[in-house]
Amino acid sequence: MPPAPPKQTIFTTMSALATELGAINLGQGFPDAEHAPELLAAAQRALAHKSNQYPPMRGLPELRAAICDYYGRRQGLALDPAQVVVTSGATEALAASILAVVQRGDEVIVLQPCYDAYIPLIERAGGMAVAVNLAPPHWTIPFDALAAAITPRTRLIIANTPNNPTGTLLTRADFERLGELCEAHDLTLLCDEVWEGMIFNGSAHASPLHVDSLKGRAIKVGSAGKLFSLTGWKVGWAVAAAPLADAIAGQHQFLTFTTATPLQWAVAEGLTLPDEWHDAHAAIYAPRRAQLIAGLEAAGYVVLPSAGTWFVTIDLAASGLPADDELVAERLIREAGVASIPVSAFYRDNALRGYLRLCFAKQEGVIEEALGRLAGFRTSI
Numbered sequence: 001m002p003p004a005p006p007k008q009t010i011f012t013t014m015s016a017l018a019t020e021l022g023a024i025n026l027g028q029g030f031p032d033a034e035h036a037p038e039l040l041a042a043a044q045r046a047l048a049h050k051s052n053q054y055p056p057m058r059g060l061p062e063l064r065a066a067i068c069d070y071y072g073r074r075q076g077l078a079l080d081p082a083q084v085v086v087t088s089g090a091t092e093a094l095a096a097s098i099l100a101v102v103q104r105g106d107e108v109i110v111l112q113p114c115y116d117a118y119i120p121l122i123e124r125a126g127g128m129a130v131a132v133n134l135a136p137p138h139w140t141i142p143f144d145a146l147a148a149a150i151t152p153r154t155r156l157i158i159a160n161t162p163n164n165p166t167g168t169l170l171t172r173a174d175f176e177r178l179g180e181l182c183e184a185h186d187l188t189l190l191c192d193e194v195w196e197g198m199i200f201n202g203s204a205h206a207s208p209l210h211v212d213s214l215k216g217r218a219i220k221v222g223s224a225g226k227l228f229s230l231t232g233w234k235v236g237w238a239v240a241a242a243p244l245a246d247a248i249a250g251q252h253q254f255l256t257f258t259t260a261t262p263l264q265w266a267v268a269e270g271l272t273l274p275d276e277w278h279d280a281h282a283a284i285y286a287p288r289r290a291q292l293i294a295g296l297e298a299a300g301y302v303v304l305p306s307a308g309t310w311f312v313t314i315d316l317a318a319s320g321l322p323a324d325d326e327l328v329a330e331r332l333i334r335e336a337g338v339a340s341i342p343v344s345a346f347y348r349d350n351a352l353r354g355y356l357r358l359c360f361a362k363q364e365g366v367i368e369e370a371l372g373r374l375a376g377f378r379t380s381i
């Protein structure tokens, strides 16, 4: 008998239920319209006119150069293509990075709430996840608890900024402190930065690769799916100092080996679009975010402060609702026809149960309709 498969993710469960019930899907994070026609055209051109055979294992040189150029222009990072491994989505970059660093019996510190792939991937590598909890409303890193969680078996810390589900950001000061800990205990930092293009409060995105102490021991993970609102493309990458990048490439070659060649060409073209294009692309979501937050607040919901991603979270108890996110999510989809994601799904032990995540990457009419339903739900429950 094969071992029991991992539990189905909450995103799949909620999206399936939304389809079955005909609910508005503010659960899973994907846009309900195309916002990057330039990339669709580039992919069509690549399919028709460029190679459709295996690309180089570490990614097309043009894409790896474009990733370095993009991060140089947009984040002030000086990178070399030898530092880049192109993967099948950020998910594979996370998997290859964890497999490159973690061996049986190693401990990995995850900051919860955390994206739901981290812990299963750590366990698949034979490691043990050690959770350090972030607390609302600001979800800042509790550095004393983090330092106390480090043991001689700790190898890796996983961080995520902008954070899914909270939408909050880590700062350069956070990375300085993480750098001190990583240097002192010889740890690697894996930083999931897939939402780096979606920051709405004017803050600059901070990466561990901005900090000298982390340049040799941090892995930065990115995703074209998020940068271009093309979540189905599954083109991602890991960026790290060359020896670390070599170790990640070593794992990638036996995970997927390569990633769809025409999509790599198109993403390379997309990354070289002018800064104005990238700014305008992110700006598409700002009014939708403002609309969802304002509508929720007008309906009596308490929305937590956030700065990035396609999500906002609401505090159920402060909104006058039962502080049981699974129960509220279940009733919300069945009684009001709106899918959401309970934030407890981002905790290994469902440690925090009073918060719900809602996605605003939807058309304005859809958000309007959802807000009407949410308003009615709050007074009916």
Ligand SMILES: Cc1ncc(COP(=O)(O)O)c(C=O)c1O
Pocket: 029, 088, 089, 090, 091, 092, 115, 160, 163, 164, 192, 194, 222, 223, 224, 225, 226, 231, 234, 235, 236
């Ligand atoms: C924090 C985080 N990491 C990784 C991923 C996966 O990215 P990809 O679709 O490129 O595999 C997501 C997708 O939502 C995410 O939110």
